[in-house]
Amino acid sequence: MGSQTSDLWPAPLASTAVDADVRVPGSKSITNRALLLAALADGPSVVGEPLRARDTSLMVGALQALGTRIEEAPEGWRVSPGPLRGPGAVDCGLAGTVMRFVPPVAVLAQGDIDFDGDPRARQRPMGPILDALRDLGGTIDDGGRNALPFTVRGAGSMPGGKVEMDASSSSQFVSALLLAGARYDDGVTVHHVGKPVPSLPHIEMTVGMLRERGVQVDDGDPHTWRVKPGAVRALDTEVEPDLSNAAPFLAAGLVTGGRVRVLGWPETTSQPGDLLREIFGLMGAHVRVDSEGLTLRGPDTIAGVDLDLHDVSELTPVIAAVAALATEPSHLRGIAHIRGHETDRLAALASELNRLGGDVRETDDGLEIRPRPLRGADFRTYHDHRMAHAGAVLGLVVPGVRIEDIATTSKTLPDFTGMWTSMLNREAAA
Structure with a gap:
């Protein structure tokens, strides 16, 4: 993937230990589930404090x-369900929750609904959900591709x-059927067969x-809902704050030996990102809620750490960046499925960390990371917001990191660069 110099963002270097309070926007996972359930509900409702980003705008x-x-309402989005009807066209962008x-x-x-998305979206796994919908009585025309683009021929x-x-390639396939299943004539029973389902907390x-x-x-039964x-x-x-999007900010405190407080962190939550406190604790941080x-x-x-990230795989890029700055080797396991995320995240992380002088090797289901002195270089993101987060973390302590397409962070965090520089400005003023 080539880069134009104008597309490169010089990642800010931390001049001292970060010391900042940060407030991250609402959870993408909760926002998009709440929107969809509100559209299926028996009356109007409000999704308050939603994340306003590309993925949630695509869901709207x-x-x-x-x-x-x-x-738009003062408190968020007001959703008024109506008769579901076509014809219509859905732009999925690169949002797994939409597609x-x-x-x-x-x-x-009642009617045809056409689905398509970004070029990379056409490569993301879709077969399990399309086949399941056919088995349950739906009609889908995808030209035999089991991928975007396709047309759902709704029957009402x-x-x-x-x-x-x-x-086994995405927990979203199970969630997708559960979210709509109550509106099916006979409900839905989903039985998973295959390797373990990733991201079960979702x-x-x-x-x-x-x-x-x-x-x-x-x-109550294993692998069955x-x-x-x-x-x-x-x-x-x-909507709660998006704990996964807090990862790069917390990592900033970790890699600079500083202090970061994420305001409004829920004391109890179903978000997988809550495991950051345990993971970063294992990497040496002191964490308190x-x-x-x-x-x-x-x-x-x-x-260094040996971690099975199967249930929290979206955290992998930032954790890999932190591991590359450790004093001991790390092994990240259980994440073969992230080859089918926004990009092949295992290949992308190995490539970009090695470009900076690291020693990273792909395994069958993860990464082996052996810390080496890193140097500045262009860090490619592959249109993946979490790759950009990883590059920004590295840039705090590695001079000369330039991140390609930092705007890709708008997928789930529209003002990432503003929040990042503000965090560092507070550090400089402290």
Whole structure:
């Protein structure tokens, strides 16, 4: 992938230990689930304090294309469900939650709904959800590709029932069916077959949000989830801060031996990003949560780790960047499936960390990282927001890192560069 010099962002170097309070915007995972459930609900509701970023704007546009009314309100987005109908066109961008979650809703629409997205989106795994929808009674025309672009030929209802799928490449395939399943005539029973499902906390988040809205979900049997048919109760939602997007800011405190407090960190949450406090603790940080938020104090030296990140794989890029700055080797495991994320994240991380002078080797299901002295270089992002986060963390302590396409961070964090420089300006003024 080539770069034009004008597309390169000089990553700011930290002149001293970072000392800052940070407030991150709302959770993408919660915002998009809340929007979709509000569109299926039995009355209007408000999604309060939502994340406003590319992925959530794409979800708003997708639901509007199906006939849902979504309006700006002082407290967030007001969602008024209407009859689901086509014809319509959905732009998925590069948002997995849109390309996986919306087709199971589109089968309930009366009419055709066309789906497409960014060029890379056409390479992301879609077969399990499209095959499952066909097995449950839906009609989808994808030209035999099992990938974007495709057309869902909505019949106004969906039989539902039992289906087997291999969700080992993404937990979103399971969540997608659970979110819409209560509106199917017979509900839905999803049985996973194959290697373990990654990111199980995201499925637990889905189940919790369904139950909050009165939907009956049975997840008592291994690898099986049952959603009974019935109404989705309208419920106003207050969206929590996005804990995964807090990763680069907390890492800033860790790699500079400083202090970062993420304001509003929930004391209990279903977000997988909550495991950052444990992971960064293993890497040497002191982490504490209180009524004001989560405070991380960085160590003098960073410890290497051996981590299974299967359930929190979206944290891998930032953790890999921190591991490259440690005093000991690290092994990140259980993440073969992130080869199918926004980019092949394992190949991308190995390539870019090695470009900076690192010693990183891909394994069958992860990365082996042996710390080496790093040097400045251009850091490619592959249109992946979390790769950009990793580059920014490295740039705090490695002079001369220039990040390609920093604007890709708008996918989930629209003002990343403003927040990053503000954090460092507070550090300079401290």
